Amino acid sequence: MTRTVLVCCGTGCLANGSKAIADKFEALIAEKKADARTECFVKRTGCNGFCENGPLVKIMPDDIIYYKVKLSDVEEIIDTTLIGGKPVERLLYKDDKGRPVTKQEENPFYAPQLKTALRNIGFIDPLKVEDYLAAGGYEGLKKALTMTQDEIIEEVKQSGLRGRGGAGFPTWRKWQTAREQNAEVKYVGCNGDEGDPGAFMDRSVLEGDPHTVLEGLAIAALAVGAEEGFLYIRDEYALAVKNVTAAIKDAEAHGFLGDNVMGSGRKIKFSVVRGGGAFVCGEETALIASVEGKVGEPKPRPPFPAIKGAFGAPTTINNVETLANLPVILRDGGKKFASVGTEGSKGTKVFALVGKVKRTGLVEIPMGVTLRHLIYDIGGGIQGDRPFKAVQTGGPSGGCIPENMLDLPVDFDTLKAKGAMMGSGGMIVMDDRSCMVEVARYYIEFLAEESCGKCTPCREGLRQMLGILTDICEGRGKKGDIELLESIGEMMQDACLCALGKTAANPVLTTIKYFRDEYEAHISGHRCPAGVCTALTSFKVEADKCKGCTMCAKACPVGAVSGEVKKPHKIDPAKCIACGSCREACRFGAIATEGRKGK
């Protein structure tokens, strides 16, 4: 029989040494020749999305998946699994009840997931077009070549696919507009800017399955009648740039792209454009300006890019994940795709689940799943079983959703109605030790630096909001600040030139809406309820809860905690810098916070 060793070589696992592991597998397998009856291959795959437990190694067809594999584990895996056919128990994942699980789909992190955009990642070698073909690749393009432009657009319309880049705009409609333009030259573009801090959905697809993005973009090209396209990828994504560049070359060599696509006589040429990495360059008109070699500033719309885009030609820009869904839609039909999801949001969505959950990583779930399911079942709940406070969705200009909305379905329209947004799929979970004013301040600071700075409301609105939020966090908040933040924010929603500015106030407006008491506590109570803002926090040991374990004293960086073993400890307020290290260290919840009224 043959066994395949799939070594995860996504950016996360590579950083944890997976390349050396793959090399060692190869070397040792060659040396041992495994067993006369088992022939073994090693495959380097893209990101499996569970990076915190990497490096991941899968053995097929046994369907065994190992986590946190070390170089020193390789030999045992070869002996026990590749030759012996048995799992190495200590490298298996332990589920929530502590039972080891062998198969990937038994792991509670993966079990509820449904993969469409990520379907191949972790199973194929991104650099081998043969792997992609074996997984049904380029079937969608092949089918599209037999269809008219209108038929392709109709198929995508049936699928209900909406853009995954943030706005959720129906993909077919954008294409239809571009298709209707009478122009000699048209362009299709892939948006791989992914500027949200902490997001890596698109990077993972570009790195782990570049051909699916190319196939999706080629389908888009056929639909709108373009012969040329570009993939705009941020420069920091070196591996993505490399894999996509190699995939284009390969696809051309195999006739899936180039002057005569699959013998149809059609021409489709793609090139990679490396982006400078500003968040605002993800906005499509700024992206187009950047592709044209101009400063990455958004332009007023209309004219919409589908009518007048890159170099004045009709241009459709689609997100990486949007494109990754298209080969499946064409291959299996739009109806099948539409059978998953909710009324207004079809298919699946990839999220980068991060923050204070027990399991973090990249997950793909059907639209309409509840936030609770995502956070508690897939994410395993809050670290240390602390209380959940909020989940921030939609990237920097998304919003914070409170506990009482956890049963809401995750889809484009629900999140928007709550003042947040789907965005490209960032999902940051926060516990009771997150200060919502500080969270808002953090995002506004990011946006103040990352907006293009062209229009007044966004640039100056963000500047002033940042000043006020910083004041509130540092104990200089004033009565009326909340209302002022609201009126600046509401003005920005209308008056800004592009969607960055129009949505930039979301973190502020949603935290005010759902956590107003926390703002008030800062301003009037001189107290940060979460114990985060140092100017508004003091820590004290609750003597009845303290067991005298000394952990807090060891954790304090300035030696402000004193006490004897097994006796209640004490914090010297004169020395305390309110960093909260003691509270993190205490396992008995004996360290409480209070305000700093005396200041």
Next chain:
Amino acid sequence: MIITIDGKACECEKGEFLLQVAKRNGIDIPTLCHHDGLPGQAACRVCLVEVKDGGRSQVTASCVFPVDHEIEVSTNSRKVKEERGMVLALLRMRAPGSEVIANMCEAYGAPKIGRLKPVVDGDKCILCGLCKRACASLGNGAIETLMRGTQKYVGTPYDQPSADCIGCGSCAEVCPTGAIEMKDEKGVRTIWGSEFRLVYCRECGKLIGTEEYMKAAGNTDDLCDDC
């Protein structure tokens, strides 16, 4: 096509920008970054109006809003006044040294918000970008908007005197707030950290421009247009 602006029926053509239509009909809309020769900047956002279209209403910049079908426009609805007022209040902090902004704030009732902080005392630039576009449209490209976000400013590359600047002064001329310092003294013009020798008409003595400007314009004769 007829649209109504502040209740007045205004004749216009499809694709015309709202600001244009309003101006032609004598309806006042304040602007800062708009320049007929360099349209489409849409950066200052003081030209906000409210557009009612069927049941929907939106506040939007009139200078880049193309009329597509019959709509109802208001230049002084409560929402416009509030939001434009806030934009102006922000601009007053951005350019505390500008009289133009101070007057506009007065004229359009911008609220005085003591809580807002001025950015740079005495600064006049509102970052509308007209200067850079004027310079670029003349083919010089001597100045740029540098950095992004709240750090953005207008300047020469690396803040060094630019070899591309011909001292024509077009940037200073289009600047709505007079933020660009240009000094003509003793036959020398100083702008953007460079000095240029001035050329005067040999007949009437009128200022024609800088030597570099003359060269760039292919003008070898020191005679002004009138002489």
